[in-house]
Amino acid sequence: MKIKAAVLYQPHQPLVVEEVDLDPPKQGEVLVRVAAAGVCRSDYHFMVGESTYLLPVVLGHEGAGIVEAVGEGVTTVKPGDHVIFNFVPNCGFCVFCTTGRPNLCERSATLQQRAFMLDGTTRLHKGAQPIHHFIRTACFAEYAVLAESGCIPVDKGFPLEHAALIGCSVTTGVCAVLRTAQVPSGASVAVVGCGGVGLNVIQGARLVNAAPIIAIDIRDGNLNLARQLGATHTINAGTEDVLRRVLEITNGQGADYSFEVYGGSHTAQTAFDIVRRGGTVVIVGVAPDGHKAGFELITILRKELTIKGSYYGSARPRVDMPLLVRLAREGRLDIGALAQRRYRLEQINQAYRDLEEGMPGRGIIVFPH
Ligand SMILES: [Zn+2]
Ligand SMILES: [Zn+2]
Structure with a gap:
């Protein structure tokens, strides 16, 4: 399918908001319509060349959305479900996963590996040119394909903008x-x-x-x-x-x-x-x-x-994200106060200028669908 996404081609150059191709979810993967994505500094290091990544790449790692379709074998989410993105989708079987440290999963070992889905390929491309996924999330885009373990279900009554911030800053x-x-x-x-x-x-x-x-x-x-x-x-x-x-x-x-x-x-x-x-x-x-x-x-x-x-607050996303949602609901965490600015995807370069200038709290890219 054709989707609009913010692509980093070269450091020191603005993100290009353009149409790219997104392939359907494969086995164990989920297609999600992105509702909101947080403007986090971690992406910025790559935009200004302070850190390197495989390019081109669709950035964005703090987000939430609505499941649109699921690939073969997916059992924990279904179309229509609301999900928070877990940017360390984990295997469930390695020594770290089985000892309560899924944030250190061996399948998420290197940044280079994490530019691809768990099977080592990309779903994003522009014609014949592959486009990489930023830490298996790539949510500065209208839609994203994620690993099933990268989708943490959240109650439909919980605001998706707040759910997005649980994807990185609140949990971390x-x-x-x-x-x-x-x-x-x-x-x-x-x-x-x-x-x-x-x-x-x-x-x-x-x-x-x-x-x-x-x-x-x-x-x-x-x-x-x-x-x-x-x-x-x-x-x-x-x-x-x-x-x-x-x-x-x-x-x-x-x-x-x-x-x-x-x-x-x-x-x-x-x-x-x-x-x-x-x-x-x-x-x-x-x-x-x-x-x-x-x-x-x-x-x-x-x-x-x-x-x-x-790293990621040593969190166990499947346990800790629902807990954070509960605490927010009970008024013991204030996520609304964090969410200071809202932007459309087309304004993403402005959003990062505002971050660089030190505007307080979090900016959020919101997607009107
Ligand atoms: Zn972040
Ligand atoms: Zn693992």
């Missing part, structure tokens, strides 16, 4: 607290970087009754939103001495848990500097390829620090 942020770090009630939490994911780390910290919850960013707009979503203290890293302020707020101790949620060497260093003895640094932000951090080894030893990576 909230589950970084609940699953990766398992922050106990009463622990102090500092969050470095309060974009779409960082705001959800703050919501996660509020959910487990962390105290204090310190939001750190260079933009007052992000900090205001952070306060609205549960931060008890805010620090503008552009104008204040972050370490001194964190020590003041934590009675000279530093934070029990610090989360790096921007994706950069400098912010990782900040997260490292502000954690207390025996504390845990959690790396959540997606840094560009090759970026490194220079933590002092002796400090890790003397302070007995733990440094943890958090």
Whole structure:
């Protein structure tokens, strides 16, 4: 079928919104009409050449939609069902899947492999030219073909725009607290970087009754939103001495848990500097390829620090996404406050300019059908 999609042909050039071909779903795959797709920074690294991917590619990995058709053997969803996209569709059988860590599934091992469906081919093409799928989701498009395990059913009464944000930022942020770090009630939490994911780390910290919850960013707009979503203290890293302020707020101790949620060497260093003895640094932000951090080894030893990576919040999407939907319904997670701007697919380059300029909260591409 012919669909409209936003294609990245070359870094440093705008996405091209054009008609491309999408083949029908094969065995174990699902065709979904995309309803909403979030404007996440992870895609942006590839647009500006900070990270490399197989090109051309349809970007977009945070989304939700309505099942249009299913391929042979699909049993967990049917046409008409609403689904959240899980950008780590997993095999269900490898050592990680069977030990409760589906986000590390061996079938999703490399970024290169993830430019294709699980069978190693693409459903997207333009005439004879194959077009790659961004991390097996490719939802900056009117329709997407996903693996069955990439479709998490969601109740039809739940707004699809909110469901879309559960596809990446809400799950990554909230589950970084609940699953990766398992922050106990009463622990102090500092969050470095309060974009779409960082705001959800703050919501996660509020959910487990962390105290204090310190939001750190260079933009007052992000900090205001952070306060609205549960931060008890805010620090503008552009104008204040972050370490001194964190020590003041934590009675000279530093934070029990610090989360790096921007994706950069400098912010990782900040997260490292502000954690207390025996504390845990959690790396959540997606840094560009090759970026490194220079933590002092002796400090890790003397302070007995733990440094943890958090990929997709260590979430089990089939369990955790329905939980997040429930929490949102009960008013314990505020997804509406995150969704600050709406765009049509044709406006996607503007959406990324707004992200780059630091507009607070999440932008969402909405698809009128
Ligand atoms: Zn994302
Ligand atoms: Zn697996």
